[in-house]
Amino acid sequence: TLMIVFLISSLVLYIISLMLTTELTHTSTMDAQEVETVWTILPAVILILIALPSLRILYMMDEITTPTLTLKTMGHQWYWSYEYTDYENLCFDSYMTPPLELDPGELRLLEVDNRVVLPTEMSIRMLISSEDVLHSWTVPSLGVKTDAIPGRLNQATLMTSRPGIYYGQCSEICGA
Amino acid sequence: GAESQKPPPGKWWTPPFDPRFPNQNQTRNCYQNFLDYHRCQKTMKRRGKSAQPCEYYFRVYHSLCPISWVQRWNDQIKEGTFAGKI
Numbered sequence A: 001t002l003m004i005v006f007l008i009s010s011l012v013l014y015i016i017s018l019m020l021t022t023e024l025t026h027t028s029t030m031d032a033q034e035v036e037t038v039w040t041i042l043p044a045v046i047l048i049l050i051a052l053p054s055l056r057i058l059y060m061m062d063e064i065t066t067p068t069l070t071l072k073t074m075g076h077q078w079y080w081s082y083e084y085t086d087y088e089n090l091c092f093d094s095y096m097t098p099p100l101e102l103d104p105g106e107l108r109l110l111e112v113d114n115r116v117v118l119p120t121e122m123s124i125r126m127l128i129s130s131e132d133v134l135h136s137w138t139v140p141s142l143g144v145k146t147d148a149i150p151g152r153l154n155q156a157t158l159m160t161s162r163p164g165i166y167y168g169q170c171s172e173i174c175g176a
Numbered sequence B: 001g002a003e004s005q006k007p008p009p010g011k012w013w014t015p016p017f018d019p020r021f022p023n024q025n026q027t028r029n030c031y032q033n034f035l036d037y038h039r040c041q042k043t044m045k046r047r048g049k050s051a052q053p054c055e056y057y058f059r060v061y062h063s064l065c066p067i068s069w070v071q072r073w074n075d076q077i078k079e080g081t082f083a084g085k086i
Helices: A002-020 A033-060 B027-046 B052-064 B067-079
Strands: A069-076 A079-084 A090-094 A124-130 A135-139 A144-148 A154-158
Touching: A069 A135, A069 A144, A069 B052, A124 A135, A124 A144, A144 A154, B027 B052, B027 B067
Parallel strands: A069 A124
Antiparallel strands: A069 A079, A079 A090, A124 A154, A135 A144
16 A cells, blocks of 8 residues: 555656646636636536435425334344234234245245235335344335334334335344 | 225324324334323223223324333233333
């Protein structure tokens, strides 16, 4: 790494010395008003065009909607348990299918024995916690990732626009 | 299509947004409703009134609180070791 530092600093010093020791001069006045105005205004406009939708999305992330269903998930070493308790007590554990037990065509390290089933096009309140150590519940294709912290109930909102199977993997180091 | 399969609004119930707990951490939402249910029950019983209005708090904590937490708290109440003021 030191070699690279010496290399770059010697190159820069050489170019500076070249610039300082020359007989050449440019004496006519230079007028660049037009091009300077353009390359100031244009980037400003481009940045605004990027910022406005970005802010809109940022505020949309904090929108308050009334959910239609609540689903609780508790992280364990090493499986998730799900509780649907709006009506009756429906709860089950969901273990990852070991690779040796997969059927042909199934995805390694993603399939589970009991999947979570949710209605589409409805705002669903996810409440995520843990029964032992830190875990993290995520479904990347639905844009949700929330840490599962013992003793704390974290809320996330989920909404699927179309039917399908969505996968996720635990996203927090949770023990050996 | 999917539109026709939606249940009529009002038929599906889940705890509504509570402005007292607007953020990601809903721990207190669950715990507060649990406390409120038991306090409501105790007060209604003491006054000899029906505990019907307390059902709202029951539904909310039952939806929000993890089952293991509720079981632990109920066991603590039975043993007299529950830390909350009821």
